Amino acid sequence: AQTVTQSQPEMSVQEAETVTLSCTYDTSESDYYLFWYKQPPSRQMILVIRQEAYKQQNATENRFSVNFQKAAKSFSLKISDSQLGDAAMYFCAYRSGAQGGSEKLVFGKGTKLTVNP
Amino acid sequence: DTGVSQNPRHKITKRGQNVTFRCDPISEHNRLYWYRQTLGQGPEFLTYFQNEAQLEKSRLLSDRFSAERPKGSFSTLEIQRTEQGDSAMYLCASSPALNSPLHFGNGTRLTVT
Numbered sequence: 001a002q003t004v005t006q007s008q009p010e011m012s013v014q015e016a017e018t019v020t021l022s023c024t025y026d027t028s029e030s031d032y033y034l035f036w037y038k039q040p041p042s043r044q045m046i047l048v049i050r051q052e053a054y055k056q057q058n059a060t061e062n063r064f065s066v067n068f069q070k071a072a073k074s075f076s077l078k079i080s081d082s083q084l085g086d087a088a089m090y091f092c093a094y095r096s097g098a099q100g101g102s103e104k105l106v107f108g109k110g111t112k113l114t115v116n117p
Numbered sequence: 118d119t120g121v122s123q124n125p126r127h128k129i130t131k132r133g134q135n136v137t138f139r140c141d142p143i144s145e146h147n148r149l150y151w152y153r154q155t156l157g158q159g160p161e162f163l164t165y166f167q168n169e170a171q172l173e174k175s176r177l178l179s180d181r182f183s184a185e186r187p188k189g190s191f192s193t194l195e196i197q198r199t200e201q202g203d204s205a206m207y208l209c210a211s212s213p214a215l216n217s218p219l220h221f222g223n224g225t226r227l228t229v230t
Contacts, residue, residue, distance in 0.1 A: 004159075033216075044120070045160075045208070045221040091159050102173060103148070103215065107159030 002027045006108035013082045021077045021111050023092030031097035034075045040088040087115045121222035129228045137195045138225045142211030152208040199229045
């Protein structure tokens with residue numbers, strides 16, 4: 001079974017600074033997708049960024065980028081120029097890419113990010 | 118696009134009672150997912166529908182849990198004979214296609230006393 005581990009329960013960053021959230025995963029599959037989701041307090045979860053395992057290029061979405069190390073099974077999220085609105089729980093998630101495979105997302109336990117003004 | 122709607126937002130019930138939650142996905146999203154999130158944990162997959170067909174169920178979904186999606190539109194999740202361990206946030210998500218992002222609702226928070 002696939003597992004996702006987020007080793008940082010909490011992180012903090014100063015506004016305008018850069019922070020990196022860590023995620024490792026375990027799988028025997030070669031085809032899969034990785035995601036970072038953001039869950040603000042009392043608000044719905046939204047997708048931040050996603051990475052296809054077959055793509056070597058790291059995904060980027062504006063101030064958010066990932067460092068995908070397939071051999072090390074590592075998938076970290078870098079937030080540049082942090083803003084107060086970035087404060088939230090961040091979840092790393094895995095989904096199988098196998099044809100006919102499970103469509104479920106496997107989530108880590110999350111990292112609570114605090115942004116200090 | 119009004120987003121994924123879940124009702125009720127909060128439910129408090131006594132142990133042993135039955136509860137039912139409703140999820141209205143984004144219109145024309147054929148995929149609908151249920152997750153459960155307990156305090157300090159990430160969401161855990163419960164079940165998934167493609168249109169009206171329930172295609173995958175987690176082993177977490179005991180015999181006391183049942184989900185339906187009649188006519189492939191809204192979905193209901195029922196928990197019979199609730200236990201204190203059922204207290205959690207129940208999240209619904211929908212997507213229009215396999216490789217499209219999931220859109221989550223605000224969830225239904227269940228407290229079993």
